[in-house]
Amino acid sequence: MNKGKVVESFEIEADQLAWLKDMAATYGLKDTGKALRVALDHAMMDADEEKIFMSIRCRRCG
Numbered sequence: 001m002n003k004g005k006v007v008e009s010f011e012i013e014a015d016q017l018a019w020l021k022d023m024a025a026t027y028g029l030k031d032t033g034k035a036l037r038v039a040l041d042h043a044m045m046d047a048d049e050e051k052i053f054m055s056i057r058c059r060r061c062g
Helices: 014-026 032-046 049-054
Strands: none
Touching: 014 032
């Protein structure tokens, strides 16, 4: 069942993908896409958007 999901291509860093794979395995999720959707749902519902988008945007940029 699709439930409105769309297929999209994104560039992410290798360590971000590794983290998604680890979270999927740790929490018994079916794949990394589900891990990403869970993280995004949490950010959309519970997180402080200003903390996410107005503070450090890239851990690699220094």
